Amino acid sequence: MATTRHVGPHGARTLTSPVGLRNVHAMLRRPLEHLQHLQEAHGDVVEMPMLSQTWLLLVHPADVESLLVAHHPSLVRDEFAVYLRRVLGQGLLTSDGDLWKRQRRLSSTAFTPKRIRGYAGTMSAVTDRGLARIEAGRVSRLHEEMSRLTMEVVAEVLFGAGITDEDVQTVSRSLGVLNSLLTNSLEAAVRLPAWIPTPNHRRAANALADVDRLVRRIIDDRRRSAVQRDDLLSHLLNAVDEDGSRMSDTQLRDETLTLFLAGHETTSLALTHALYLLGKHPDVLRRVHAEVDDVLRDGTGAPRLPTEEDVPRLSLVERVIKEGMRLFPPAWIVGREVAKDIEIAGRRIEKGTQAMVSQWLTHRDPRWWPRPEAFDPDRFLPEIAKTRPRFAYFPFGGGPRVCIGNHFAMMEAILMLSLVVSRFEVELIPFSTLRHAPSITLQPADGGVRVRFVPRTPRRATTHVPTVGPEAITSRT
Numbered sequence: 507m508a509t510t511r512h513v514g515p516h517g518a519r520t521l522t523s524p525v526g527l528r529n530v531h532a533m534l535r536r537p538l539e540h541l542q543h544l545q546e547a548h549g550d551v552v553e554m555p556m557l558s559q560t561w562l563l564l565v566h567p568a569d570v571e572s573l574l575v576a577h578h579p580s581l582v583r584d585e586f587a588v589y590l591r592r593v594l595g596q597g598l599l600t601s602d603g604d605l606w607k608r609q610r611r612l613s614s615t616a617f618t619p620k621r622i623r624g625y626a627g628t629m630s631a632v633t634d635r636g637l638a639r640i641e642a643g644r645v646s647r648l649h650e651e652m653s654r655l656t657m658e659v660v661a662e663v664l665f666g667a668g669i670t671d672e673d674v675q676t677v678s679r680s681l682g683v684l685n686s687l688l689t690n691s692l693e694a695a696v697r698l699p700a701w702i703p704t705p706n707h708r709r710a711a712n713a714l715a716d717v718d719r720l721v722r723r724i725i726d727d728r729r730r731s732a733v734q735r736d737d738l739l740s741h742l743l744n745a746v747d748e749d750g751s752r753m754s755d756t757q758l759r760d761e762t763l764t765l766f767l768a769g770h771e772t773t774s775l776a777l778t779h780a781l782y783l784l785g786k787h788p789d790v791l792r793r794v795h796a797e798v799d800d801v802l803r804d805g806t807g808a809p810r811l812p813t814e815e816d817v818p819r820l821s822l823v824e825r826v827i828k829e830g831m832r833l834f835p836p837a838w839i840v841g842r843e844v845a846k847d848i849e850i851a852g853r854r855i856e857k858g859t860q861a862m863v864s865q866w867l868t869h870r871d872p873r874w875w876p877r878p879e880a881f882d883p884d885r886f887l888p889e890i891a892k893t894r895p896r897f898a899y900f901p902f903g904g905g906p907r908v909c910i911g912n913h914f915a916m917m918e919a920i921l922m923l924s925l926v927v928s929r930f931e932v933e934l935i936p937f938s939t940l941r942h943a944p945s946i947t948l949q950p951a952d953g954g955v956r957v958r959f960v961p962r963t964p965r966r967a968t969t970h971v972p973t974v975g976p977e978a979i980t981s982r983t
């Protein structure tokens with residue numbers, strides 16, 4: 507396997523203009539195309555001036571690994587994460603140093619493999635309830651439906667019975683407002699201070715106050731109640747650090763809001779893209795139907811809800827999700843600010859540089875992904891996957907700051923996708939095309955593709971489902 511760095515025809519630097527105005531403009535308007543273009547022109551290491559900053563983009567898997575794993579101690583959160591602090595406070599996603607280490611230790615107790623498996627029942631039951639509310643045959647936005655479902659799932663896994671439907675709606679509304687402020691607004695683009703009373707800032711302040719009140723009420727209720735629960739919030743509340751201390755109410759608020767925000771939108775994008783790709787590839791969908799119909803049956807042959815024990819048997823569903831996140835990674839770029847000079851790929855990277863890695867680029871690099879545009883879930887068969895460098899695929903990041911919800915999200919996506927496809931044919935509406943308007947996550951543009959959910963009756967699988975079929979499932983997305 508080739509591991510040498512590729513230096514493009516113009517070397518490793520891009521000096522489109524001394525202050526990078528063109529880079530800023532292109533990153534705001536067409537970031538995916540711009541990054542692709544820069545990589546083609548400049549190779550595996552791209553230096554981009556961006557107003558007062560320098561961005562350094564690393565594309566080669568060895569350099570991605572070096573940044574995220576080996577150099578973790580010399581890095582802090584990038585500028586954007588610092589901007590996010592005004593909403594998320596000092597939660598896991600936005601904190602650094604000793605505070606982050608302590609919070610990561612405490613929060614990890616809620617994400618042990620056993621605890622994650624324990625959330626499976628809630629995930630399936632909430633999805634089941636949510637799917638029952640889908641109006642059969644009505645045209646709807648796929649991403650909106652998936653966001654609603656993952657919001658309900660994460661709300662119930664976090665707070666259990668402590669949250670009402672009305673509360674979920676409050677959170678959903680508020681997160682929508684905050685999300686658009688943090689991502690697509692002029693205020694975010696120029697990092698306007700929050701005290702400047704623009705209409706967007708006022709709306710965001712109200713939305714934040716609403717979620718704050720709600721989360722604090724739930725935490726208060728929980729502290730007063732003697733009932734032992736098994737939801738994520740209880741595990742965070744009960745987590746005790748090495749010195750016997752626990753999280754304060756403010757830390758709990760920051761962590762719960764972080765889990766809400768980080769936990770629902772990413773998973774909903776993974777599901778949206780998987781369903782979109784299945785809609786485009788009926789041959790793969792047929793195999794997925796055969797798998798779910800075979801696995802999700804009770805002793806009498808009647809369809810049933812998926813459980814955590816089914817997850818290992820839903821291996822094609824898992825590969826579809828992985829391949830969906832390769833082509834359309836929910837987190838498409840990850841950044842760090844260099845706090846101490848480091849060296850990567852034989853090059854000195856100075857303190858203050860914003861070092862970036864992009865899943866969008868590395869996941870579509872033909873050196874690791876032959877015919878990168880083709881949808882082929884069997885790339886993730888273990889014998890094929892093991893031939894690639896470790897960081898050719900990193901939808902959840904890597905190193906000490908790897909997504910804490912990684913295994914949670916995979917289980918959730920497998921359970922939810924299998925349930926959706928076993929209940930519905932998700933028909934893409936003709937000419938409703940997938941385009942993206944990337945912000946922190948890979949958001950679909952214009953509300954996303956439109957679909958029709960048509961109820962289906964699960965069938966008993968009569969034939970063996972081949973894992974690699976001669977009817978190769980590789981066609982363009």
Ligand code: HEM
Pocket residue numbers: 598599600610764765768769770772773776835836837840841900901902903904906907908909910911912914915
């Ligand atoms: C498909 C779904 C998901 C994807 C693709 C995803 C992706 C990521 C990525 C790439 C990072 C690393 C960011 C960085 O290095 O700067 C991250 C961090 C994080 N994710 Fe996820 N995530 C997903 C689901 C979840 C879920 C379900 C939760 C919680 C329930 C969650 C909570 C977090 C948190 C708290 C962090 C910060 C970790 C830290 O810095 O210590 N994520 N996620």
